[in-house]
Amino acid sequence: MAVKPHLYLVDGSAYIFRAYHRLPPLTDPEGTPVGAVYGYTTMLWKLADDLDKADGPTHLAVILDKGSYSFRNDIYPEYKANRPPPPEDLRPQFPLIRDATRAFSLPCIEEEGLEADDLIASYARAAQSQGWNVTIVSSDKDLMQLVGEVDGARIDMLDTMKSQRIYREEVEEKFGVPPELVGDVLALMGDSVDNIPGIYGIGPKTASKLISEHGSLTAALDAAPEMKKSKLQERLLEGRDMAELSRVLVTLKEDCELPEPLDDFKLEGVPPEPLAAFLAKHGFTSLLKRLGAGAGSPSRATNLNPAKQETASAPASDGGNRQPLPEMPTVDRSAYECVQEIARLEHWIARAQAARLVAVDTETSSLDAIRAELVGVSLAIGPNDACYIPLGHGGSDMFSDKPQQIDKAAALAALKPLLESDAVLKVFHNGKYDLNVLARQGIMVSPIDDTMVISFDLDAGRGLDGIGGGHGMDELAERHLGHTCIAFKDVCGTGKKAIPFGEVPLGKATEYAAEDADVTWRLHALLKPRLSEEGGTRIYERVDRPLVPVVAQMERHGIHVNRPHLAKLSEEFAKETARLEGEIHQLAGEPFTVGSPKQLGDILFDKLGYKGGRKGKSGQYSTDQAILERLSGEGAVIADKVLEWRQLAKLKSTYTDALQEAINPETNRVHTSYSLVGAQTGRLSSTDPNLQNIPIRTEIGRQIREAFVAEPGNVLLAADYSQIELRLAAHMADVPSLKAAFAAGEDIHARTAMEMFGTVDRDTRGRAKTINFAILYGISRWGLAGRLGVTPEEAQAMIDTYFQRFPGIQHYIHSTLESVRERGYSETLFGRKTWFPRINSKNPNERAGSERAAINAPIQGTSADIIKRAMARMVPALEQAGLGHVRMLLQVHDELVFELPEGDVPAASPVIERIMAEAARPAVELSVPLGVEIGTGASWGAAH
DNA sequence: CGGATCACG
DNA sequence: GACGTACGTGATCCGA
Numbered sequence: 003m004a005v006k007p008h009l010y011l012v013d014g015s016a017y018i019f020r021a022y023h024r025l026p027p028l029t030d031p032e033g034t035p036v037g038a039v040y041g042y043t044t045m046l047w048k049l050a051d052d053l054d055k056a057d058g059p060t061h062l063a064v065i066l067d068k069g070s071y072s073f074r075n076d077i078y079p080e081y082k083a084n085r086p087p088p089p090e091d092l093r094p095q096f097p098l099i100r101d102a103t104r105a106f107s108l109p110c111i112e113e114e115g116l117e118a119d120d121l122i123a124s125y126a127r128a129a130q131s132q133g134w135n136v137t138i139v140s141s142d143k144d145l146m147q148l149v150g151e152v153d154g155a156r157i158d159m160l161d162t163m164k165s166q167r168i169y170r171e172e173v174e175e176k177f178g179v180p181p182e183l184v185g186d187v188l189a190l191m192g193d194s195v196d197n198i199p200g201i202y203g204i205g206p207k208t209a210s211k212l213i214s215e216h217g218s219l220t221a222a223l224d225a226a227p228e229m230k231k232s233k234l235q236e237r238l239l240e241g242r243d244m245a246e247l248s249r250v251l252v253t254l255k256e257d258c259e260l261p262e263p264l265d266d267f268k269l270e271g272v273p274p275e276p277l278a279a280f281l282a283k284h285g286f287t288s289l290l291k292r293l294g295a296g297a298g299s300p301s302r303a304t305n306l307n308p309a310k311q312e313t314a315s316a317p318a319s320d321g322g323n324r325q326p327l328p329e330m331p332t333v334d335r336s337a338y339e340c341v342q343e344i345a346r347l348e349h350w351i352a353r354a355q356a357a358r359l360v361a362v363d364t365e366t367s368s369l370d371a372i373r374a375e376l377v378g379v380s381l382a383i384g385p386n387d388a389c390y391i392p393l394g395h396g397g398s399d400m401f402s403d404k405p406q407q408i409d410k411a412a413a414l415a416a417l418k419p420l421l422e423s424d425a426v427l428k429v430f431h432n433g434k435y436d437l438n439v440l441a442r443q444g445i446m447v448s449p450i451d452d453t454m455v456i457s458f459d460l461d462a463g464r465g466l467d468g469i470g471g472g473h474g475m476d477e478l479a480e481r482h483l484g485h486t487c488i489a490f491k492d493v494c495g496t497g498k499k500a501i502p503f504g505e506v507p508l509g510k511a512t513e514y515a516a517e518d519a520d521v522t523w524r525l526h527a528l529l530k531p532r533l534s535e536e537g538g539t540r541i542y543e544r545v546d547r548p549l550v551p552v553v554a555q556m557e558r559h560g561i562h563v564n565r566p567h568l569a570k571l572s573e574e575f576a577k578e579t580a581r582l583e584g585e586i587h588q589l590a591g592e593p594f595t596v597g598s599p600k601q602l603g604d605i606l607f608d609k610l611g612y613k614g615g616r617k618g619k620s621g622q623y624s625t626d627q628a629i630l631e632r633l634s635g636e637g638a639v640i641a642d643k644v645l646e647w648r649q650l651a652k653l654k655s656t657y658t659d660a661l662q663e664a665i666n667p668e669t670n671r672v673h674t675s676y677s678l679v680g681a682q683t684g685r686l687s688s689t690d691p692n693l694q695n696i697p698i699r700t701e702i703g704r705q706i707r708e709a710f711v712a713e714p715g716n717v718l719l720a721a722d723y724s725q726i727e728l729r730l731a732a733h734m735a736d737v738p739s740l741k742a743a744f745a746a747g748e749d750i751h752a753r754t755a756m757e758m759f760g761t762v763d764r765d766t767r768g769r770a771k772t773i774n775f776a777i778l779y780g781i782s783r784w785g786l787a788g789r790l791g792v793t794p795e796e797a798q799a800m801i802d803t804y805f806q807r808f809p810g811i812q813h814y815i816h817s818t819l820e821s822v823r824e825r826g827y828s829e830t831l832f833g834r835k836t837w838f839p840r841i842n843s844k845n846p847n848e849r850a851g852s853e854r855a856a857i858n859a860p861i862q863g864t865s866a867d868i869i870k871r872a873m874a875r876m877v878p879a880l881e882q883a884g885l886g887h888v889r890m891l892l893q894v895h896d897e898l899v900f901e902l903p904e905g906d907v908p909a910a911s912p913v914i915e916r917i918m919a920e921a922a923r924p925a926v927e928l929s930v931p932l933g934v935e936i937g938t939g940a941s942w943g944a945a946h
Numbered sequence: 947c948g949g950a951t952c953a954c955g
Numbered sequence: 956g957a958c959g960t961a962c963g964t965g966a967t968c969c970g971a
Contacts, residue, residue: 597951599951622949648952649952652953695952695955697953697954699954862955896955
């Protein structure tokens with residue numbers, strides 16, 4: 003029986019743009035960029051692989067755009083006029099797409115004056131009218147007009163990136179109307195990418211509603227005069243011409259002359275040549291291998307590129323949920339051993355050596371790794387194959403007996419070779435903590451894996467409503483193993499009744515501690531393979547894993563603070579706040595708690611009758627800085643006083659008081675704790691105390707930085723990346739004028755001002771700076787208007803000018819969002835993913851918030867990747883330069899702070915500068931230089 | 947314990 | 956159809 007022909011039409015031009023943005027900037031052995039070509043090649047491979055599967059292609063052709071002019075430009079000259087030129091490293095890939103197609107011995111159709119969409123429509127209709135089925139390989143929404151069935155001959159679409167088939171139902175779901183009416187919806191809503199005007203102010207939701215209510219565009223437009231007076235009615239009446247023009251523009255031309263007959267597209271299989279030659283030429287070695295294995299044609303192998311397949315098909319909302327591996331037995335705490343004799347410990351160590359992999363956890367007396375006393379160590383060699391080695395239990399008071407346990411020094415001496423053995427991988431959950439505890443016992447653990455960091459590199463941002471987003475062990479055990487760990491508070495209690503872990507009876511301690519090692523082992527077994535399956539290896543191995551010991555060491559170093567200086571500031575601030583409080587009470591006419599925004603709001607807006615009080619959700623007046631500054635501008639002295647009071651109260655409580663308390667009495671230094679998984683973008687965060695928000699912007703705040711000092715004979719050296727995020731934006735969005743400005747070392751905000759306003763002065767430069775940042779953060783006309791004190795319309799005009807001057811930016815934003823919507827995550831230049839489960843939310847606020855975050859994440863995240871790489875390389879680089887005693891103390895997102903002997907500054911500065919400036923290489927070749935500024939001084943303040 | 951505020955990049 | 960709009964953090968205080 004003859005198989006019904008099934009024609010696949012590949013929308014090659016659309017594919018390559020999407021592939022470009024979702025794949026790393028690969029280059030072939032000759033240095034030609036081939037990232038998009040690689041994506042395209044794997045996609046063709048997959049299609050060809052489906053050759054004799056049910057519903058697979060019997061006929062296939064690739065359709066490409068040729069030239070940039072089409073009949074639509076005759077109707078509407080602005081059609082596609084706002085399209086920026088393709089990025090520099092994409093341009094050379096266009097001809098390679100044709101090469102790749104020919105390598106697969108597939109027909110490649112393009113026709114001057116016709117867009118790929120029109121050719122696809124014409125071929126699809128021609129095939130359908132012969133009774134063939136047709137699959138359009140694209141996710142272009144214009145083409146969705148074609149989906150449907152005529153006399154049993156079906157046209158559907160295939161989105162290979164999402165591995166999703168698009169039938170009538172999917173189209174209706176997306177547009178709220180059947181495919182025949184999609185063109186009407188598109189005509190109303192317009193399309194910013196193709197520059198189809200639509201009707202201003204009507205978006206997809208409104209357009210879809212209007213069309214489904216009235217049944218067609220014409221009917222909707224005709225009904226406008228009778229609608230009730232509204233913005234919408236006004237827009238419909240005014241926009242009629244534009245909508246009708248747009249309707250023509252979005253109509254596909256379905257009767258083009260077919261350059262080649264359908265029968266020529268018959269797919270007979272893919273001959274090994276010239277495919278092998280093509281794959282070899284461009285260094286696609288993994289595909290080449292598969293070609294060899296598959297005996298001459300794309301083989302049955304379904305794992306062409308597991309990483310891409312996995313990520314493409316994983317829905318953004320599944321929170322990384324996984325079922326436990328079937329071969330992993332459930333947790334059985336009765337199987338754990340409490341190791342109380344040296345012979346048993348040696349037995350465990352020998353088994354761990356043989357296993358080459360051991361999960362390790364330490365139990366201590368405190369959450370602060372720099373102060374904590376080691377209380378015990380647990381090991382796991384397999385599921386339920388775990389033990390706890392108590393080392394410091396009992397004896398905290400004279401009445402309690404010490405249980406039997408191995409002498410601490412002897413046990414550590416026995417463990418040290420295992421923990422330091424190159425041949426045994428030590429797996430931790432949050433290894434930075436254990437590394438610090440053990441380093442203080444003279445054990446430098448290596449090599450290590452960290453399941454917390456692995457989880458972060460796989461699933462950052464995946465939680466919803468704060469559920470399932472964390473990377474703590476208990477949460478991961480719940481999520482991935484379906485296992486509930488013993489809660490720490492059930493072992494040690496909470497609040498005043500809490501006891502130190504060392505006082506927990508050994509039976510209970512063993513269950514708790516060994517379970518942690520057991521669970522860590524299991525999580526490692528589950529999560530580590532996902533790294534290579536999901537494309538996480540690069541970021542984990544090259545960025546985050548090497549960073550763990552480095553950050554641990556920075557925490558151990560700590561930084562010296564000048565306590566008397568802080569005490570003096572505290573005292574000054576106390577006096578000043580007391581004085582201000584008196585004045586404020588006087589102005590208010592009654593005493594009240596100045597620090598209570600609620601009371602302050604009532605005083606200002608109810609009692610004193612100042613205008614413009616805004617109440618938020620909580621029914622409370624807002625009294626934040628912006629409001630108080632406005633009142634102050636209107637002459638309210640009390641607002642001035644409150645602002646001053648707040649600044650001083652903040653500085654005192656958060657900094658000058660708290661920092662003194664944070665001084666470790668043993669080291670006499672302040673040791674922050676960095677979180678490697680704290681910020682969804684990949685940045686570090688700093689707690690207890692937070693040393694990443696020490697004041698610098700105001701003169702009075704800056705005095706606090708003066709308290710961070712070097713030891714005698716030493717200086718602090720601060721090395722900053724200059725404008726790193728803007729530089730990355732210039733590179734990633736491919737903005738020639740910004741790149742040129744950075745290359746020339748120009749003042750970038752001034753350059754922006756010149757481009758935008760044609761002149762540079764303080765005002766225009768300041769506004770340009772605001773706009774530059776607004777771009778990085780995902781702009782809105784209202785947000786910008788608020789910042790600049792202009793109307794939203796004026797702000798919009800500035801945004802338009804910005805996009806016009808720097809066209810790559812708009813394209814970056816658009817393509818980033820498109821990619822995040824499709825895949826569910828954003829990606830940095832180094833492959834770090836951040837998930838955005840709310841990106842397709844129905845709640846517009848939620849969605850818009852996700853969109854802004856998604857625009858920013860690749861930039862902020864790439865910056866984080868770069869400084870992390872610099873940090874990981876810094877330690878060996880300094881050692882190699884004979885500067886092993888130079889200590890790296892702090893990281894503040896784009897800044898590193900070192901302490902070193904004053905005489906070593908000339909030797910160390912160029913090393914630090916070079917490592918930071920070169921940190922992206924060789925993984926990523928930036929088209930802008932990374933500027934690094936270095937300063938030194940006796941204090942952190944003086945080093946700036 | 948959540949909200950408001952404000953310190954940083 | 957209105958809403959509210961800059962990204963990412965952490966610490967402190969107030970008040971329910």
